[in-house]
Amino acid sequence: MEPTESLLLDDQLCFAIYAASRAVTAAYRPLLDELDLTYPQYLVMLLLWERESLSVKEVAAALHLDYGTVTPLLKRLQGMGLVARRRRTDDERGVDAVLTDEGRALRERAHGVPVGMAEAFGLTDAQRADLRDRLRALVRSMDAYAGAR
Template identity: 55%
Template sequence: MDRTREAAAEREFTLLLDDQLCFALYAASRAVTSRYRPLLDDLGLTYPQYLVMLVLWQHGAVPIKDVGAALQLDYGTLTPLIKRLEAAGLVRRERSARDERTVHVNLTEEGDRLRDRARDVPPAIGAAMNLSPEETKAAMTLLRRLADNVSADLARHA
């Protein structure tokens, strides 16, 4: 048994709300998402739509399946998000000329211009979090490791 599992086995687990890591994650996620809301309202985006736009601003035109993989969203969840972004004139969907089964998502000119207005969002969120750059990096590292560990555990138990 590795050290992490040994530590988990030795840890006392209770049913007290304040002892639940999942509740701390939930509360933090709700607080951060709530802080995003007024910033994204000014852009005409919901938080999930903002995440889709971040992928497109970073990578350009990509297959829908790649957007889903980046955001860890299934096709059924992602398609309505993209359709709403398309209705807002921010993206367009196009079938691949090489493979008709593949649909690419592209930014429109309006979607590309929105990037400039969105540049104010990360600093505002950073200010709200009030963490040092080192604390931010450590939190991101720990949260990514937590997600990877839980995903691996889910796969083992599937």
């Protein structure tokens, strides 16, 4: 049986997305090395720089991750002094991630990351916004598809 076009690797949208994700993460690496952060840690810090404090549940939902992945991330960030983990007063089972003073200070050093990545993407502001919107729509579509199964 001859391979059909739909079974060619280069024709697969999923492979293009996978390869793009790996390339983007690799481009982030040298920028984040200067901050001593991994890409997932950087994502957590972005959330906390925006909100100061979030429950583990909120972090997991925002990053599309499960608790089992988020908890070790937060523990490492806590060990670095960037985040404090505190039991919720309204529900002792819940834990909040809270930005520390050191975590706030890191924000100032991180301003070059989006600038460097904008250069790496090689897209105009409008093209980046359009691509981001299309990818968000793709995520919503995949979430809906997975939820319907």
